[in-house]
Amino acid sequence: MSRWATMNFALSAHIGFRYWRARKANAFASFITFFAVSGILLGVAALIIVSSVMNGLEGQLKQRILGAVPQLTVNSEQALTHWHANVAELKTLPGVLAATPSIATQAMVQSPSNISAIQVYGIYPEYEKVLEGKMQGVLNAHFSQLIPGKYRIILGSELARRLDVSIGEKVRVLSAEGVVYSPFGPVPSQRKFVVAGIFEMGSQVDASLAYVHYEDAQRLMRQPPGEIKHLRLYLADPFNAESLSSEVTNLFKRQGIEVTTSDWRDTYGHLFSAVKMEKNMMSLMLSLIIAVAAFNIVSALVMMVVDKTTDVAVLKTQGLSTANVMGIFIFQGSLNAIIGLVLGLIIGVGLTLNLNTMMNSVGISILGAGQSLPVQIEWSQMSWIVIGTLVITFCATLYPAFRAAKVQPATALRYE
Structure with a gap:
């Protein structure tokens, strides 16, 4: 930027600041300006608070649900005879934390007092260290109880409550896979399991999830012992499951193995889509507050232009260019926006960081x-x-500034 352009900008900023300080001469314009700044402040603060809470809820769901279910599953029609090598290769992919053998089936679990539909996962406890870390030790004490041949099961807390069972009691698990046909019709595969542990994630998986040992799950489903056709992958970011699917498929294809992949979106994608849509709609609604405040800036600047028409005409007769005149009012409107934005950031971040403390002090508990x-x-x-705030408010200053730049000195000073 040339020295002359810098001096002109400084002049426009200086005059704009003088007008901003002297705006009290027009009480109504000052009133509208105050509400414009307050609107930007409230809009920015509300956006920060609501977005941070929605991010927290989404992160909590991500941890409580996606930490307990397979994030990405590799399914093969033929047994993976060298699955240890496959696991080692999968771990070299960016974003893959670990891969473990897994088997899953939809089943019914029955107690003396109730029956419920569940998803049963068969696992090898010794390979589930990554899962334990993600669940913050929820299953640490329980996985060690899963011993092959003992037919032990780990239930979610809500599921155990519905079945009215506790640790040490027996439940009957009926699987749709492994059905045999008798003269009386199809008979589902079923076995009795002893409740070895009860976990609580604080989400809907507590009502629909159960873990058993991999070998016990194979016996329940009447599959050949030791055969591994499915691997469950744990990802650094489960939301990257879709982009990783093609890389995983290509890795096995190079070895001549045809596999398919499935991920958490098949079962819980609708839940996260609803949370994302709700977050976007809340952001859109709160952004309207900033948009309304921007219209108030337009109103205040238009009144300022009308009030300062004579001053602008005099400045133009003294050689002030059209761009400099526009700069005066753009600077004035942008200054109001920046003040509201900075105050909104300070208040929004401050309230967000102390939100729970403030709610506890007044005895408000939204989640219980x-x-x-x-x-x-x-x-x-x-x-x-x-x-976004700066762009919206900058655009709001353009029309009043353009009106001011169109002032004709001869017309404005005719009767002066």
Whole structure:
């Protein structure tokens, strides 16, 4: 930027700041400006608070649900005879934390008092260390209880409550796979299992999930012992499962093995889609507050232009260019936006970081007694809020600034 352009910008900023300080001469314009700044402040603060809470809820669902179910599953029609080597190769893919043998079946679990539909996962406890870490030790004490041939099962807390069973009691598991046909019709495969543990994730998986040993699951499903056709993958970010699917398929294809993949979206994708849609709609609604505040900036600047028409005409007769005149009012409107934005950021971040403390102090508990709202501030999201606010408010200043630049000195000063 040349020295002359810099001086002109400095002049426009100086005059705009003088007008901004002197705006009290027009009480109504000052009133509208105050509400414009307040609207931007409230909109930005509300966006930060709501977005952070929604991010926290999404992250909590991600941890509580996706930490307990297969994030990406490899399915093969033929047995994986060298699955240890396959696991080692899968771990070399970016974003893959671990891969373990797994088998799953839909089943019914029955107790003396109730019956419920569940998803049963057969696992090798010794290979599930990654899962234990993701679940923060919820299953650490339980997985060791899964011993092949003992027919032990780990149930979710809500499932155990519905069945009215506790540790040490027996339940009957009936699997749709392994059905045999008798003269009386199809007979489902069934076995009695002893409840060896009860886990609680604080999500809907507590009502629909159960773990048994891999070999016990094979016997339940009447499959050949030791045969491994499925591998479950644990990912650094489960939301990358779709992009990793093709890489996993190509890895096996190079070895001459045809596999298919499935991921968590098949069973829980609708839930996360609903959360994402709700987050987007809330952001859109709160963004309207900023848009309304931007219209208030337009109103305040238009009144300022009308009030300063004579001043603008005098400045133009003294050689002030059209761009400089526009710069005066763009600077004035942008200053109001920046003040509201900075105050909104300070208040929004401050309230977000102390949200649970403030709610506890006034005795408000949204999620129930003893539970706090999950809060997760994403700085990339914050940057979009800042950029979006600045763009909207800058666009709002263009029309009043253009009106001011169109002032004709001869017409404005005719009766002066």
